[in-house]
Amino acid sequence: MRLHAASRRVPAAVAVIAACAAGLRIALTGHWDTYGALQLPLVFEAGAAAAITVTTASPLGEPERVAARWLPALRLATALALTMAAASALAAAGTGARLAGGSLDVLRNVAGMTGIGLLCAVAIGGGLAWIGPAGYLMAGVYGLYTQWHGPAVTTPWLWPARPPRDLGAAICAGLVFTAGLTLLTVRGARDPAGES
Numbered sequence: 001m002r003l004h005a006a007s008r009r010v011p012a013a014v015a016v017i018a019a020c021a022a023g024l025r026i027a028l029t030g031h032w033d034t035y036g037a038l039q040l041p042l043v044f045e046a047g048a049a050a051a052i053t054v055t056t057a058s059p060l061g062e063p064e065r066v067a068a069r070w071l072p073a074l075r076l077a078t079a080l081a082l083t084m085a086a087a088s089a090l091a092a093a094g095t096g097a098r099l100a101g102g103s104l105d106v107l108r109n110v111a112g113m114t115g116i117g118l119l120c121a122v123a124i125g126g127g128l129a130w131i132g133p134a135g136y137l138m139a140g141v142y143g144l145y146t147q148w149h150g151p152a153v154t155t156p157w158l159w160p161a162r163p164p165r166d167l168g169a170a171i172c173a174g175l176v177f178t179a180g181l182t183l184l185t186v187r188g189a190r191d192p193a194g195e196s
Helices: 002-007 010-028 034-054 062-067 071-093 102-124 131-148 167-187
Strands: none
Touching (some): 010 034, 010 071, 034 071, 034 131, 102 131
């Protein structure tokens, strides 16, 4: 497990998650208008999700797939542990502060954006998987923008724009996370060109 974590740069991802949580805590000390307060956590959630998805890249490629029978379980455990760590760290950073949406919103957004990143890792490779959470950040910011400058986007697939206790948004984010986690566990991140 230690070698798998080291080869996937898990310690660096944990450091990025901690930096996102610290950055969120520092940012929450400022006085934000409601519009800014809604977008602020989303930026740090996307950063944490991007750090998680980059850990899916394997520097070893095809030889690892052939030799490692525990690889699917290690992929699953790594992705789950980092996602739980990110959601916990960001929720803890908002404790005692005015975190828009609260802990439920953090959990939903981190899980959903991580799922998008995991799907990107399977489709385009772990090294570029950060594109998914970064791109969805832009969609989420637009969804929040429409709440203030209508017409409001109401689709649950744009979950950052939905209220924290919105069941449809939670289901959509959960489905994306489950699909990404399942495909990553079974298939793994796409190998770089020339490795397959």
